[in-house]
Amino acid sequence: MIRLLACGALATVQDRGRLGALRWGVGTAGAMDAPALAAGNLLVGNADEAAGIEVQVLPLEIRFEAAAAFAVTGADCTATLDGVLVLPWTAARARAGATLRLDRPAAFRAWGARSYLCVAGGIDVPMVLGSRATQLRGAIGGLEGRALRAGDALPVGRAAEGPPPGTGLVPPAIALPRAVDGVPALRVLPAAEYDRYTTDSLAAFWGEPWRITPQSDRYGFRLAGPTLVPLRPLELRSHGIVPGVIQVPHGGQPIIQMCDAQPSGGYPKIGTVIEADLWRLAQAPIGSRIRFVETGWDEALAARDALDGWLAAARRDLSCLSPRSAA
Structure with missing residues (x-):
């Protein structure tokens, strides 16, 4: 105890x-x-x-x-x-x-x-x-x-x-570093409503840093940065969401769903932080900045394999040092 x-x-x-x-x-x-x-x-x-x-x-x-x-x-x-x-x-x-x-x-x-x-x-x-x-x-x-x-x-x-x-x-963080201009970089897959935002908004989404606001917690990280503007007003029924989904409320400032997020929501989805990078986001302090990097399905799978490979190597190395292995 x-x-x-x-x-x-x-x-x-x-x-x-x-x-x-x-x-x-x-x-x-x-x-x-x-x-x-x-x-x-x-x-x-x-x-x-x-x-x-x-x-x-x-x-x-x-x-x-x-x-x-x-x-x-x-x-x-x-x-x-x-x-x-x-x-x-x-x-x-x-x-x-x-x-x-x-x-x-x-x-x-x-x-x-x-x-x-x-x-x-x-x-x-x-x-x-x-x-x-x-x-x-x-x-x-x-x-x-x-x-x-x-x-x-x-x-x-x-x-x-x-x-x-x-x-x-x-x-x-040392074995698998990832940053853009010294800012933690999160790989993001475009989501269902991605194409329904203006060209300038999409350019800002990828090209500008985003600040993590004090209104962030285990449920979701609220970001501050350029206003994301849809081509026309978006009204959606509530639908299933998972950790990593980036939703855009009416004010145009994104929210990234985290571990304690509810399983459904109605805000438009502009992207999804890949599973292999959620730990990087989790370790970003309030007030710090992050960047988004566009990625594809194959790259997301490769990132997952790299993280799994780090954990597998750690497991293998530690097993060699266990008392049972030494015997």
Whole structure:
């Protein structure tokens, strides 16, 4: 068991997500940066479906009630175990009674917006519709369907042996960088209503940076930038949408659907951020800028294969270091 001693806003229990539940009108939820959670689980010997803690606002401070392996991945932060620095993206071990603190990074130009804490055995909250992921709207999953707070005690499942302490991974932000003019670049497939916008609007959509506004959260990222103008007014019936879909409300400022998005909506769709780049978007802080890069179906599949290849290589390398492999 681990106990939260201090907790910023909107820290939640998350796993891979509530896959397959959209047909019931239930959002996917799950980790916004799925590769970071997957890497953390690999570093502590967890199964792919194990749950960890997604941290959006620092600090987070926990006490280990029993000895456990752990790893911190995702956005840059300063992690200390009983005051001693802990390397990011690296397997570590805590004794019973040890205190882990995640705080604001010391670096001036820190990367990322969400950190992940994975503990050997996984956070063992009840399964709801096949997942432990928290969806705050509807109070589904996680710990009582809510954000975590100081004083909470989180049960931990049965741990398997993972890689030895000190084993680390190269983050995908380093292994698979992608930027335009120093701004994170997201590959986008044109969507159903793409051709119903003016030529100038489409040129601005691809050619100008977009700022992530404070009205952004796990449900959707609201952007500020050039006004996107349709050739004529668009009125659509509500229809199915998924994370990554870029909708354009009447004001002409796009909204990108994220993990907790509702499964249907009626705004026109100008594009869709490819699945392989959603983690990049998830790590873009409020107030930062992003760029869109037009891509095609084949390129989107190749990007997915590249990300899967990074995770497969990490799994293969770590398996060679596990105690069982050494035996």
